[in-house]
Amino acid sequence: MSTQEPLPRAYEPAQVEAKWFPKWEAAGNFHGKPNPEKKPYSIVIPPPNVTGILTLGHVLNNTLQDILCRYHRMKGEEVCWFPGTDHAGIATEARVEKYLRKEENTGRDELGREEFIRRVWQWKGEFGGKIIRQLRTLGCSCDWERERFTMDEGLSEAVRKVFVELYHKGYIYRGQRMINWCPVAKSALSDEEVIYKEVPGKFYHFRYPLADGSGYLVVATTRPETMFGDTAVAVHPDDERYKHLIGKMVRLPLTDREIPIIADEHADPTKGTGCVKITPAHDPNDFEVGRRHGLEVINIMNPDASLNARCGAQFEGLDRFVARDLCVKLLEEQGLVEKIEDIRHAVGYSERGDVPIETLVSYQWFCNMKELAKPAIEAVKSGKIKFYPERWSKTYFHWMENIQDWCISRQIWWGHRIPAWYNDENGEIYVGMEAPTAPGKWRQEEDVLDTWFSSWLWPFSIMGWPKETEELKYFYPTCDLVTGPDIIFFWVARMIMAGCEFMKEIPFRNVYFTSIIRDEQGRKLSKSLGNSPDPLDVIAEYGADALRFSIVYIAPVGMDIRYSNEKCELGRNFANKLWNACRFRQMQGGVSAGFRELDPAVLASLSCDERWMLSRLDAAISSITTALAEFRFHSAAHELYDLVWSNFCDWFIEAEKVPMRAGGAEKERALAVLDYALFRILRLLHPFMPFITEELAHQMGFVADGASIMYESFPETDACCSADPAELERVDGKFELVRGGRFLKASYNIPDGKKVKFYVKAVDADALAFFREQEPSLRSLLNAEEIEFSLDDFDSAARGAAPSRLCRFGTIYLPLADLIDVAAERKKLEKQQKELQGWIAGSRAKLSNERFLAKAPEQVVADARAHLAELEEKLARTEEMLNSLR
Incomplete structure (x- = not known):
């Protein structure tokens, strides 16, 4: 056993954490490799963006993954936690563009495709992957030797293979459809990349004059600027008000065009005026109406959402919102504004660009998902894949059973370029793993694939697929996935589809959806609100173990977390409590010989306190093991806290001071039981608090130099020290x-x-x-x-x-x-009793006043009621103390 200097009086987490992680990594403690003698346990990290930095969401997600990996490692399984990063096409391209503009006053368009991509790779090498380095600070036991990137050559080959196979199977096609467009990225987005926000807006009612001069129709819209793309006005075929106008023409304001009045059930007679302007190029419903009636599709937007030449010289090049104001101004001047209403409505925003999207018709590449979804639905319905909490399966089924085709092309340069080539001479399209060798003038598709098109292959591409690697045979399918519920569609569902299609096997067996972290006011953490702490600052103040333990302790399954840095004091105090317990034990002498297994002679002479402690320990081991198997990390943390703080430190150690003071055989027995319990506690705690448990295991002499507690067995219940319940x-x-x-x-x-x-x-x-x-x-x-x-x-x-x-x-x-002085104490309490009775009377009078209850804010009334309850509780305690003195 190692011999160490006495433990310092205070625990200094920074020193311990800086010491152990490099040792673990240098010893190859995190490296998993196929081992037929062991049961495999594998997890893939949800790959953070290469542009990302550590957030509290990452802290929670990766702490839970690390708990699982360390737990299964201690169970004797061959563990491999596959790490890596995502190239995050739109986000990274925008980040590098911004960097180049600031540092070199240049950008994508000036550099050209080849040079710009070279610069992105250069930026990635210098600045990318910062978050992966930060995860080490948290103690994550990933197999860092296996770190991958979604644009590594092997993963790129997997992407090309999947695209080619799905294309030749008829699932991938190119077509003109309504898509979401981000004016910042100047690229298409999938439906899942659009965030809807409730924002103030206006409902404009405009007069569209009839071409024959006999009157006008009133149409309502929130987007006046799109009228330049109108190609009809629709009314319901059964609407008696307008039946006589069907087939006639209206003059489209601000243009020299006339457009028809058509009959279509899309127009709702009960809403507004019953007349709807039809803009097929800029509204999904209007696009379908246009297809039914053979209407022209007029795209009025440039890629940056300014208006194009189809809108006339006065509007060409204007920002869409500037154009909106000008439209309204000109229509008012022409007397064509009926009314304008203030409203609140849901507007789709680009998740990356954080600006309102445009819906427009465009030629894009799509993937038909309906057939791919069927086995993935069955995998969850049959229980082959389980969700925790289970309620997320309803969300999953709703989306999967109503799945739409996936728009997979993006108009950016950073990403997996679509492996399709066009022959401009004969119009032929070639799709293959490499460029075509057939004669002719071929040009490759400019677009790249959606970022998620590579990450949906992550569980098997990270293991070397399409090659038949040993890792793939041994570690696939993975065991558990820990992720946020916000990417259940982006990533989880698509990974299940990809696994079923290309591996003919599910990618994982369990999916645990983490809590959403909010501040104490219930707001989501965000930089703009200034309520999102930097985890590295928190670690510097409290220690990584304290942050890990605290965030799990306050994260009940399926519920949001209310977080503040002060809550990490719980973890820090807990670490100090454990440290002081070990320091006290160290001061009693060297480690007992039976710290791994109690000697029969010790078992035969246990005191009732010792049997009580061993029973409490066994109960905690059973509860914690069950909680981890059921992904109830929060319950396991609470069980550990109660076991260590209350049962072990506050009661058992204090009770054992009596036999320790007695000396001789009594002291030896007490120390043996204390050591046995303490080593089991350190092993129970290790997945949650890896640094302090490693340090204490060595300092106490439980683990030899050169070894690690992470390879000690996770404790199991010990029937040899059963106790009488009475x-x-x-x-x-x-x-x-x-x-x-x-x-x-x-x-x-x-x-x-x-x-x-x-x-x-x-x-x-x-x-x-x-x-x-x-x-x-x-x-x-x-x-x-x-x-x-x-x-x-x-x-x-x-x-x-x-x-x-x-x-x-x-x-x-x-x-x-x-x-x-009993008399003086009684007098003091009688005075306190009288004061409390007076305050209570006043408080009750206030709360029985109807005017106060009607006019005071809800929170003021709630605070008054809470204050009354507090006064009544103080009075009860005071009267109880008074009675005891009489």
């Missing part, structure tokens, strides 16, 4: 009695260090015998000078005032005669 209940009763005595001392401000006398009335003869047997322990725990035990009530008439606490196996009294 005895365990009596020990609980003893500790309850101690709590009662401590409460009495605190109630009368008697210092902990002051030795006092207690009187205990036992409930029966058996309890009396047990308490007398436990007198040394009780005196030590209560810091009592003397404890008198009896079956009789305390004689207050003869002995004076003695407040009491009723417990399960007896009542404990604290005689006050020699401790305080």
Whole structure:
């Protein structure tokens, strides 16, 4: 065993964390490799963007993955946690463009495709992947030797193969359809990349004059600027108001065009005026109406969402919102504005560009998902894949059963270029792994694939597919996936589809959806709100273990987290408590020989406190093991906290000080049990708090130099030290009695260090015998000078005032005669009682006042009620203390 210097008085996490991670990595402790002698356990990291930095969301997600990996490693399984990053096409291209503009006053268009992509690779080499380096600070035990990037050559080959196969199978096609367009990225987006926000807007009612001069129709729109793309006005075929106008023409304002009035059921007679302007190029519903009626499709937008030449010289080149204002101004001047209403409505925003999207008709590449979805739906319905919490399966089924074709092309340069080539001489399209060798003038498709088209292959492409690698045979399918519910469609569903299609096997067996982290006010964390702490700052202040433990402790399954940095004090205090317990043990001498397995002679002579502790430890091991198997990380953290803080430190160590002071065989037995329990606790805690547990395991001599606690076995229940339930209940009763005595001392401000006398009335003869047997322990725990035990009530008439606490196996009294001036204390409490009664009366009067209840803000009323409850509780305590002094 290692011999160490005594533990420092204070735990310094920064020193310990800086010491252990390089040692683990250098020793290859995280490297997983195919091993037929072991059961495989594998996880793939949700690949963070190459542009990303560590956030609290990453902290939670990766801490949970690390807990699973370290737990299964300790269970003796061959663990491999595959890490890597995503090229994040739109986000990275925008980031590099911004960098080049700032640093070199140049950009994509000036550099050209080849040079720009070279610059992105250069930027990625210098600045990308920062988050991967930061994950080491958190203690993540990924197999860093296997780190991959979604544009590595092997992964690029996988992308090309999948595209080619799906194209030749008829699932991938190129066509003109309505798509979402981001004016910032100047690229198409999938439906899942559009975020809807409730924003203020206006509902404009415009007059469209009839071409024959006989009147006008009123149409309503939120987008006046799109009228330049109108190609019809629709009315419902059964709307009696307009039947006589169907087939006639209206003059389109601000243009020299006339457009027809058509009959279509899309027009709702109950909404607005019942007349709807039809703009097939810029609205999905209008596009379908246009197809039914053979209407012209007029795209009026440039890629940056400014208006194009189809809108006339006055509007060409204007920003869409500037054009909107000008449209309204000109229409007002022409007397064509009926009315304008203020509204709030949902507007689609580009997730990356954070600007309103445009819906427009465009030629794009699409993937038909309906057939791919069928086996993926069945995989979850049959239970082959389980979701935690299970309620997310309903969301999954709703989306999958109504799945739309996936727009997979993007008009950017950074990404996997679509492996399609066009022959401009004969119009032929060639799709293949490499450029065509057939004669002719071929040019490759300019567009690249949606970022998710590479990451949906992640669970098997990261293991070397399409090659038949040993890793793929051994580690696929992976076991668990930990991810956020916000990418259930982007990523989770698509990975299941890809696994079923290309591997003929599901990609993972369990999916755990993490909580959403909010601030104390319930707001999502964001840089713009200034409520998103930098995890590296939190780690610097509290330590990585404290952050890990705290964030899991406050994260109940399926519920949002209310986070503040102050909550990390829980984890820091917990680490200090553990450190101090180990320091106390170290001061008692060297480690016991039986710290791994208790000697039969020790087992035969255990005290009731020791049997109680070993029983509590076994119960905690059982609960924690079950909680981890069911992905109830929060429950496991609470179980660990109670086991270590309360059972082990507050009760067991304090109770064992009596046999330790006795010396000899009693001390040896006490230390042996303490060591056995402590080593099991450190192993239980290791997946949650890897740094401090590794340090303490070495400092205590439990783990040899050159070895690691991560390869020690995760504790299992130990039937060799079973205890009588009645005895365990009596020990609980003893500790309850101690709590009662401590409460009495605190109630009368008697210092902990002051030795006092207690009187205990036992409930029966058996309890009396047990308490007398436990007198040394009780005196030590209560810091009592003397404890008198009896079956009789305390004689207050003869002995004076003695407040009491009723417990399960007896009542404990604290005689006050020699401790305080009882008369003065009674006088003080009577004064306090009177004051509280007055405040309560005033508070009740306020809350019975109907005017106050009607006019005061809801929070003010709630605060008043809470204040009254607090006053009433204080009065109850005061009166209880007064009664004990009478």
